[in-house]
């Protein structure tokens with residue numbers, strides 16, 4: 001499955017939340033795909049199907065029940081700074097440190113670089129995500145959009161192999177959200193970082209993704225991986241066609257899930 005450009009390889013992975021010998025129910029069933037270096041890979045699926053669970057496993061926070069996940073050809077055993085996370089939650093930064101010191105601290109802990117070098121790098125990434133003016137502010141002094149920019153700067157400053165994003169723009173207003181989507185594309189053009197993005201928004205998936213993995217619901221399986229790399233314009237026919245294909249995949253699943261729950265209710 002993988003080639004020289006593969007950065008993540010997920011091979012026949014089953015995921016669930018167990019304890020000790022009890023592996024728990026399977027939530028993600030036989031996931032099998034790979035992600036290329038520099039790819040923007042998006043995961044969508046019905047609510048609660050296991051998108052975050054899959055991200056956690058690639059991040060090293062959850063061990064597969066079966067199968068194997070490789071990052072840069074090495075089995076994932078634990079989290080590491082090669083996989084940096086940005087979440088939906090606005091409160092990802094340490095409240096008692098300034099924005100700059102949040103990043104400096106992360107760099108000193110994970111990359112063990114000198115303080116002056118960490119400050120220089122932190123300022124570079126704050127500038128890249130257009131939040132340099134907030135460097136000396138504390139998180140509670142920032143808007144939601146600025147907090148997400150600061151969290152993004154912190155993740156990018158680690159210079160990870162993979163930027164893992166779980167609904168990063170989900171709690172933002174529509175205008176800030178579309179600004180940050182466009183900026184994420186610009187940042188990707190400048191850094192070439194591999195991005196794995198979980199989203200509920202079909203539009204966001206098509207706009208940002210090179211490929212979109214559609215998950216089915218419980219236990220989740222990969223429904224389809226859709227190539228969206230050739231879609232360049234929000235208003236184009238291709239954009240509309242691919243969006244409607246993704247929507248139909250999701251709606252079909254919802255209809256099936258509703259039928260199953262109706263049957264269970266009758267039984």
Ligand SMILES: Nc1ncnc2c1ncn2[C@@H]1O[C@H](COP(=O)(O)OP(=O)(O)OP(=O)(O)O)[C@@H](O)[C@H]1O
Nearest residue numbers: 017027045046047048049050051052053054198200
């Ligand atoms: N720590 C945990 N322990 C046990 N079960 C969990 C845990 N975290 C999540 N789950 C369960 O795993 C399933 C998948 O959850 P997950 O958060 O991965 O879904 P999701 O697709 O990301 O959901 P959403 O779209 O609503 O954010 C859900 O049934 C959830 O209740």
